[in-house]
Amino acid sequence: MTKYLLNKISKGREMTDDTVRTKVCTVAGLLGIVCNLLLFVLKIVVGMSMKSIAIISDAFNNLSDTGSSVVTIIGAKLSRKKPDKEHPFGHGRYEYISALIVSFIIILVGFELLKSSVGKVLNPAPIQLSPWPLAILCISVPVKFWMYRYNHTMGKAVNSGVVMAAARDNLNDVVATSAVILASLLGKLINFAPLDGVVGTAVSLLIMYSGFGISMDTIGLLLGTTPDKNTTEKIRKIISNSDSIVGVHDLIVHDYGPGRVLASVHAEVPDDCDIVEVHEIIDALEHKISDELGIHIVIHMDPISVNCEYTESIKLKVQQIVKRMDEGMNIHDFRMVDGVNNINLIFDIEVPAEYKELDTLKQRIDAELKKIDSRFNGVINIDIIYI
16 A cells, blocks of 8 residues: 555656655655544543553553654655755755654653653552453554554655654554553453553653654764765765776765765876866766766866876885775875985875774874885875765
């Protein structure tokens, strides 16, 4: 059914299309509002009739999910706004802010339910178990699982963090409601009055944990995280496949929201090449990456010497030096400038972010260079590599 809905919404267009993304998020939100309101009404009636704080807690969890669905719809609408003078990169991060609001709603509801549940542990009351209310409660488990499936499928299809957050919350609800049902049944089999409050406490903690996890993921996106490794490898592969490109380095990716990703990268080219011809090739590569990956990229040309055997031999020795220090390090933009008493070896060194001896790195490399030739002087720029 979910795939049918996606096909009806997209009508053959790409899922990355802004209109399609907005419609998919809106449909996911509307389905969430209808289902969660229905589940809230059913569970609050059952919880009141059975006098179960755990079931009442679960009911209000569904009510908070209704608010989350409303935020999903609003966020999807706002994120579609076109770039303007104040926001030249668009409003795509509204979707991340929406997911953050959803997480705060979940944490707040969980905290309020935690207080009620702890009160029920301290002042327990017997649960009035009856078959029909319990049967109604059981129906909510497959409903929530179906909601998890459609949110997960839709969120993945359009790369929506807020819809994926709703999916995770739905899956937590499946676990929480199952625990409530189990506690209701066990409450009649064992003589432990605070059991309902204990389960309610566990459910509220699960709700808060879910909200905290979603908030941390979303804050990471807002602050800026390392890009997906698969995406960076695709970018490198597209550029490296060109015969005119010798090497690729300094790739930076900026995420301004789904479908609004900017990137820049340095591409090494022979210093004796036809600059007009290479410029045309780089333009073509930028368009190819935009068409295939949906990323607007700027490729900077770095001319390097590739036809001088002596320069290449020294470059190889420098590479061997840095590899001995750490296998994860590499060099680029290597060139030599001869002087009377000194020969400057100018290059950038890529250093893994977890490397511990950064303070003395330049001195140690320079010392190794002088062992090869006392005239060698390292002019080194350090690039910390996070991707």
